[in-house]
Amino acid sequence: MFIQTESTPNPATLKFLPGKEVLREGTADFRDADAAREVSPLAGRLFDIPGVTGVFFGYDFITVTKDGPDWQHLKPAILGAIMEHFMSGQPVMASTAPSTTSDHESEFYDKEDEEIVVTIKELLDTRVRPAVAQDGGDITFRGYEKGTVFLHMKGACAGCPSSTATLKHGIQNLLRHFVPEVEHVEQVS
Numbered sequence: 001m002f003i004q005t006e007s008t009p010n011p012a013t014l015k016f017l018p019g020k021e022v023l024r025e026g027t028a029d030f031r032d033a034d035a036a037r038e039v040s041p042l043a044g045r046l047f048d049i050p051g052v053t054g055v056f057f058g059y060d061f062i063t064v065t066k067d068g069p070d071w072q073h074l075k076p077a078i079l080g081a082i083m084e085h086f087m088s089g090q091p092v093m094a095s096t097a098p099s100t101t102s103d104h105e106s107e108f109y110d111k112e113d114e115e116i117v118v119t120i121k122e123l124l125d126t127r128v129r130p131a132v133a134q135d136g137g138d139i140t141f142r143g144y145e146k147g148t149v150f151l152h153m154k155g156a157c158a159g160c161p162s163s164t165a166t167l168k169h170g171i172q173n174l175l176r177h178f179v180p181e182v183e184h185v186e187q188v189s
Contacts, residue, residue: 056155
């Protein structure tokens with residue numbers, strides 16, 4: 001098994017490509033080791049490595065966030081954990097795991113703005129999310145209120161030094177261009 005790695009705009013995050021499907025649908029973002037161990041054998045294994053503070057699963061990639069040690073010290077342990085997991089045949093997510101990927105659970109917007117929200121979501125899904133996934137992250141719609149779009153950043157995007165620029169100069173400008181009602185874009189957790 002050959003696992004590729006890619007750097008991300010976030011220096012504390014590295015993207016791992018195992019050459020296999022990781023999650024068939026959605027994404028999973030883990031920031032707590034104990035919660036991760038309950039839901040995902042792979043995430044639990046990665047959190048067992050000292051210095052790992054976050055794990056994010058996409059369709060065909062795993063993004064790992066660190067605190068402390070240099071990548072040259074962490075990378076071999078992470079590669080080993082990913083390889084051992086896939087060679088063991090264990091599932092990435094426990095079959096009884098509650099969904100960690102419900103993007104619609106906490107959405108808020110006025111029903112009168114439904115048409116605007118549909119357009120915003122379509123732009124996010126077709127133009128923003130594929131680009132952000134290339135960097136090992138994800139951005140999901142959370143709400144729309146009085147001209148402000150609220151987005152949740154996950155994976156490599158969470159805590160990235162360039163995330164503010166991505167939101168303000170990239171996403172905000174794109175949405176304003178196609179949806180004149182959009183005035184601002186804000187990040188929510």
